[in-house]
Amino acid sequence: xxxxxxxxxxxxxxxxxxxxxxxxxxxxxxxxxxxxxxxxxxxxxxxxxxxxxxxxxxxxxxxxxxxxxxxxxxxxxxxxxxxxxxxxxxxxxxxxxxxxxxxxxxxxxxxxxxxxxxxxxxxxxxxxxxxxxxxxxxxxxxxxxxxxxxxxxxxxxxxxxxxxxxxxxxxxxxxxxxxxxxxxxxxxxxxxxxxxxxxxxxxxxxxxxxxxxxxxxxxxxxxxxxxxxxxxxxxxxxxxxxxxxxxxxxxxxxxxxxxxxxxxxxxxxxxxxxxxxxxxxxxxxxxxxxxxxxxxxxxxxxxxxxxxxxxxxxxxxxxxxxxxxxxxxxxxxxxxxxxxxxxxxxxxxxxxxxxxxxxxxxxxxxxxxxxxxxxxxxxxxxxxxxxxxxxxxxxxxxxxxxxxxxxxxxxxxxxx
Amino acid sequence: xxxxxxxxxxxxxxxxxxxxxxxxxxxxxxxxxxxxxxxxxxxxxxxxxxxxxxxxxxxxxxxxxxxxxxxxxxxxxxxxxxxxxxxxxxxxxxxxxxxxxxxxxxxxxxxxxxxxxxxxxxxxxxxxxxxxxxxxxxxxxxxxxxxxxxxxxxxxxxxxxxxxxxxxxxxxxxxxxxxxxxxxxxxxxx
Numbered sequence: 001x002x003x004x005x006x007x008x009x010x011x012x013x014x015x016x017x018x019x020x021x022x023x024x025x026x027x028x029x030x031x032x033x034x035x036x037x038x039x040x041x042x043x044x045x046x047x048x049x050x051x052x053x054x055x056x057x058x059x060x061x062x063x064x065x066x067x068x069x070x071x072x073x074x075x076x077x078x079x080x081x082x083x084x085x086x087x088x089x090x091x092x093x094x095x096x097x098x099x100x101x102x103x104x105x106x107x108x109x110x111x112x113x114x115x116x117x118x119x120x121x122x123x124x125x126x127x128x129x130x131x132x133x134x135x136x137x138x139x140x141x142x143x144x145x146x147x148x149x150x151x152x153x154x155x156x157x158x159x160x161x162x163x164x165x166x167x168x169x170x171x172x173x174x175x176x177x178x179x180x181x182x183x184x185x186x187x188x189x190x191x192x193x194x195x196x197x198x199x200x201x202x203x204x205x206x207x208x209x210x211x212x213x214x215x216x217x218x219x220x221x222x223x224x225x226x227x228x229x230x231x232x233x234x235x236x237x238x239x240x241x242x243x244x245x246x247x248x249x250x251x252x253x254x255x256x257x258x259x260x261x262x263x264x265x266x267x268x269x270x271x272x273x274x275x276x277x278x279x280x281x282x283x284x285x286x287x288x289x290x291x292x293x294x295x296x297x298x299x300x301x302x303x304x305x306x307x308x309x310x311x312x313x314x315x316x317x318x319x320x321x322x323x324x325x326x327x328x329x330x331x332x333x334x335x336x337x338x339x340x341x342x343x344x345x346x347x348x349x350x351x352x353x354x355x356x357x358x359x360x361x362x363x364x365x366x367x368x369x370x371x372x373x374x375x376x377x378x379x380x381x382x383x384x385x386x387x388x389x390x391x392x393x394x395x396x397x398x399x400x401x402x403x404x405x406x407x408x409x410x411x412x413x414x415x416x
Numbered sequence: 417x418x419x420x421x422x423x424x425x426x427x428x429x430x431x432x433x434x435x436x437x438x439x440x441x442x443x444x445x446x447x448x449x450x451x452x453x454x455x456x457x458x459x460x461x462x463x464x465x466x467x468x469x470x471x472x473x474x475x476x477x478x479x480x481x482x483x484x485x486x487x488x489x490x491x492x493x494x495x496x497x498x499x500x501x502x503x504x505x506x507x508x509x510x511x512x513x514x515x516x517x518x519x520x521x522x523x524x525x526x527x528x529x530x531x532x533x534x535x536x537x538x539x540x541x542x543x544x545x546x547x548x549x550x551x552x553x554x555x556x557x558x559x560x561x562x563x564x565x566x567x568x569x570x571x572x573x574x575x576x577x578x579x580x581x582x583x584x585x586x587x588x589x590x591x592x593x594x595x596x597x598x599x600x601x602x603x604x605x606x
Contacts, residue, residue: 156549160570163548178452182461184486184543192455279481279488279542281550285570299571304546304587360572 006033030216035234036241037222039408043113044220046106048245049252053103054208058201060096061145068148070194072187075150076275094264100142101267102256104290107135115321116342118330119221125322127214130207132318137204142288144197150190151272152282158185158193160285164298167308184278224407225331226400233404284359292356293349297380299360300373310377317384324384326392334398338391345383348376466606468598471537479553481542484605488542488550489593491603494577499535501564502528502578510589511581517592526589531578534597539605540579541593544568546586551575566590 007025009015018025067086069078082089111131114120120128147158162179166172181188219228228234235241259266267289271282287295294311301307332339355362355373362369401407464485471491474480479492494502507513507525515524515531524530532538542550551566551573561567561574563582568575573584580589595605 156570160547160549163546166548177457178455180457181455182457182486184548186461186486188458188461278486279483279550281552281568281570283552283569285549299585302585304585307585360569 005029030212030237031242032236032238034216034237035219035228035231036237037220037228037233037404038235038240039222039224039404040220040241040244041223042248043109043117044222045245045248046110046113049106049249050103050110051208052249052252053099053106054201054205056099057096057103058205060092060099061198061201063092064096065198068194070148070191072150072190072276075148075190079149091260094260098256098259098264098267100145101259101288101290102252103138104142106252107138108290111135112346114221115345116332117221117223118225118325118327118332120322121225121325121327121330122322123218124215124221127211128322129319130211130214132315134204134207134211135318136315137200137207139291141197141200141204142290144193144200146288147190147193148197149272150276152274152276152280153269153272153285155185155276155278156281156285157287158189161287162189164308164311167305169305186278221330222404223331223333224401224404225329225334226404229403230405286357289353289357292354293352294356296352296356296373297377299356300370300377314377314380317381321384321388325388326390327388327395327397328392329397329400334400335391335395336398337395338388341383341387341391344379348379348383352376352380466604468602468604471601471603476536477555481550482605484541484593489605490538490540490542490553490579490590492538492540492553493536494532494538498564498577499528502531502576502580505576505578505580511583512588514589515592516589518594519592526578526580528578531580531589531592537597537603538577538579539592539595539603541591543591544570544573544586545581545588545590546571546573546584551590 005025005028007018007022007028009018009024014024017023064082067078067082067089069075079093082093084090086092114128114131143157143161147154162176162185165175165179168175177183179189180186181192219234222228269286286292294314297314298307298311301310327335327338329335332342351372355369355376358364358369360370467482467484467489469482469491471493474491474493476493477495477498479490482489482491505528507527510526513526514522515526517524517530519533520530528535544551546568547570549568549570551568552560553566554560554564561583563574563576565575565577565579565582567573568584568586571585573586574582575586575590576582578589579592581587593605595603597603
């Protein structure tokens with residue numbers, strides 16, 4: 001994709017092809033000889049796992065679309081038909097439904113890893129920003145997909161999310177009507193969501209291409225957060241990381257299969273096995289688990305427009321991350337202060353998710369959950385807009401190792 | 417070169433660039449519009465007419481929910497106590513002081529008489545003005561919320577017995593749709 005090529009065409013055919021369409025050269029340079037830091041740990045295998053997840057969702061999704069009917073009167077029964085009548089339909093649908101959760105599980109690990117090791121810092125800002133774009137596209141795709149079975153949660157989830165736009169002054173109501181194609185969520189809405197749900201994964205695949213392209217210019221960051229200084233610091237991607245990725249992918253697939261075969265409805269909501277009813281809202285509307293932290297932020301603000309702004313702002317904030325971190329050291333391994341704030345941030349995100357899963361007036365251990373959500377939301381924003389800029393300036397980082405190879409060689413002095 | 421600049425820098429070629437660009441831009445916008453507007457409600461959706469409702473079966477203190485333009489329509493026959501509690505409110509202190517009644521001018525205040533023209537019959541679009549859930553009705557046997565009207569379980573908005581927002585994130589009172597009483601027991605909505 002970039003940098004000097006080491007491809008050396010062997011046969012006459014390869015030379016012929018290389019001078020016309022250098023596809024083998026591209027593959028050779030990106031997934032074969034690509035020099036990769038030799039110290040990547042387990043957390044760096046999630047990029048490959050995510051590519052696998054996207055592939056699984058596309059393959060199972062194309063199959064499901066062969067049996068699904070995007071019509072408000074038929075959608076629910078067509079999904080039940082997939083579950084009961086279509087050969088292996090139950091398996092393919094459960095892979096697709098749980099695949100979405102596995103996809104988000106992997107992407108959250110991938111993002112927290114980037115945050116911990118400073119993978120968003122120069123010269124990798126664009127990799128991070130493209131990644132945020134992929135994350136937003138994933139959320140849109142997942143939302144559209146969740147609407148398609150046309151159960152109670154599908155319908156009311158679609159109602160609540162599209163109504164977020166009515167918070168926009170003046171034009172908000174028109175935007176919502178435009179999204180619905182009617183005066184409420186209905187058949188027109190279901191049809192367009194199906195169309196977009198089929199389209200977006202291919203857009204994601206394209207943006208993933210940009211993500212990898214941008215990655216292959218500076219190359220991988222690594223757990224030490226220091227630059228590659230010599231060829232001794234790297235190993236070729238194949239076979240070293242193809243094998244490592246494959247091994248951890250296998251473990252991940254075991255977890256995935258565990259859900260599909262032993263707890264296929266673990267992430268689902270029983271209300272979605274009731275057909276959509278526009279007249280009755282279920283007592284507790286809960287989005288899918290991967291959206292809960294943002295849902296908790298929305299609910300913690302007792303003002304419609306502000307709530308929507310705080311929720312959307314939490315995503316927009318991520319775009320600015322590369323410039324909010326003022327530290328010259330990338331990895332939290334050498335940032336004793338930031339390491340602590342990072343783990344508090346992880347806890348705040350999990351707490352937000354928990355608050356989002358509880359009913360709006362829930363009180364646990366005598367504490368109103370809405371106040372927990374408020375404090376956690378405040379920390380979320382403070383982490384990016386205050387803690388990262390300030391800690392980067394006042395913190396004394398630990399001494400960085402001279403090079404990657406020095407820190408991994410047995411004879412080398414300990415890194416810390 | 418200096419001469420060209422002193423001529424305000426415009427040449428025949430500049431004119432052609434700008435003119436071509438402008439025509440092209442208008443053309444792209446005109447071509448894009450059908451693809452944007454097709455998302456709006458179709459004529460079939462717009463043509464959805466009005467509904468006539470027979471009120472004979474509705475008992476005092478009861479709420480009946482009808483489907484109107486794909487959305488729930490609340491028809492609530494209020495008890496004297498509910499009407500009294502709705503009247504006993506300082507309108508200027510409400511979160512939304514406007515009547516939100518499509519039968520009246522937009523600037524009408526949210527006095528109970530302008531929320532329900534016939535005090536016994538409160539007719540509302542049953543869509544929470546926060547994020548569109550259907551609020552749950554409050555009865556003396558099963559109270560919902562603190563104001564005797566409705567509670568939206570999604571995000572905790574509370575409405576009073578005139579459907580006015582009193583507490584929670586919803587910004588507006590529940591909408592009063594257009595309606596006319598054809599007789600004492602028949603109402604036409606829409």
